[in-house]
Amino acid sequence: MEKNDLKTIWKEGNQEMLKDKKFNKAELEGLIRPKITKATLSLHFNIFLFMAVQITTMALIGIDLHIFRSNPIMLKVLIPMFILSSSFFGYGVFLLNHLHQINRSELDLIGSINQKLKTYRTHYEVWMWMMSVSLVFLVLALNSMTDHDQGTYRINQPMVFAGIVSFMLLFIYGTQKLAQIVSLRTIKAYLNDLLNEALDNSLSMEQENKRYRVLGVILVIILLALLILGLANSGIFS
Numbered sequence: 342m343e344k345n346d347l348k349t350i351w352k353e354g355n356q357e358m359l360k361d362k363k364f365n366k367a368e369l370e371g372l373i374r375p376k377i378t379k380a381t382l383s384l385h386f387n388i389f390l391f392m393a394v395q396i397t398t399m400a401l402i403g404i405d406l407h408i409f410r411s412n413p414i415m416l417k418v419l420i421p422m423f424i425l426s427s428s429f430f431g432y433g434v435f436l437l438n439h440l441h442q443i444n445r446s447e448l449d450l451i452g453s454i455n456q457k458l459k460t461y462r463t464h465y466e467v468w469m470w471m472m473s474v475s476l477v478f479l480v481l482a483l484n485s486m487t488d489h490d491q492g493t494y495r496i497n498q499p500m501v502f503a504g505i506v507s508f509m510l511l512f513i514y515g516t517q518k519l520a521q522i523v524s525l526r527t528i529k530a531y532l533n534d535l536l537n538e539a540l541d542n543s544l545s546m547e548q549e550n551k552r553y554r555v556l557g558v559i560l561v562i563i564l565l566a567l568l569i570l571g572l573a574n575s576g577i578f579s
Contacts, residue, residue: 369538370450373531377454380527383520384465385440391472392433394479399426401482408486415485422478429471436464454532461525469521473513477506516560 402423409415443456 366535366538369535373535374450377450377528377531380524380531381457384461384524385437387472387517387520388433388437388468391468391475392430394472394475395426395430395433398475398479398482399423399430401479401486402426405482405486419485422482426475426478429475432468432471436460436468439464451532451535454528454535458525458528458532461521461528465521469514469517472517473510476513477509480509481506519556519560 402419405419406416406423409419439460440457443453443460446453446456448456
């Protein structure tokens with residue numbers, strides 16, 4: 342069976358025809374390589390997305406620094422926020438470059454997948470916490486910018502405020518962790534099929550991932566709703 346025929350069968354959803362079929366290494370790599378690229382796309386997109394969030398956050402903090410330039414307490418909060426946001430952005434650059442170097446390396450597909458899995462379990466895990474903190478910083482920077490009163494800012498209910506910030510942090514991390522788990526399970530399924538010279542794991546995983554996508558869409562809608570609610574409460578739309 343020609344490689345293009347195999348791709349057409351998989352693309353059109355006729356997976357039953359591929360079950361229990363033995364493939365040679367070239368056939369499998371031709372089928373799985375684009376699937377690996379697709380499975381890692383959402384993870385790489387998140388890096389670009391939250392680097393943009395960090396740039397926006399730094400810009401807003403810069404405005405806050407000007408607004409609260411005479412407020413020593415706010416400066417002690419805003420300056421570390423700016424430094425952390427800058428550090429997060431630098432880590433994003435490092436992570437993208439690290440993944441790019443893996444793609445450019447002379448490793449075979451199996452070696453490349455193993456290196457990426459190691460990166461997603463270590464460096465990307467750190468990045469997910471940075472993403473969560475970055476989005477919290479963005480909301481805080483917007484809130485302090487819109488609710489300041491002649492260079493002063495007051496949190497009227499500190500316990501409620503701390504609870505909301507903690508919930509945001511954990512919820513954002515949780516949604517990212519769920520997306521990471523789905524992507525890693527998919528990549529591992531492709532790796533196992535490369536090692537076993539069959540497509541059994543990949544085909545089963547793709548069917549299972551369809552159910553995860555529905556849950557993912559629901560979580561994204563909830564996240565967007567919470568973000569919009571936070572912006573509305575900050576007064577940015579008034």
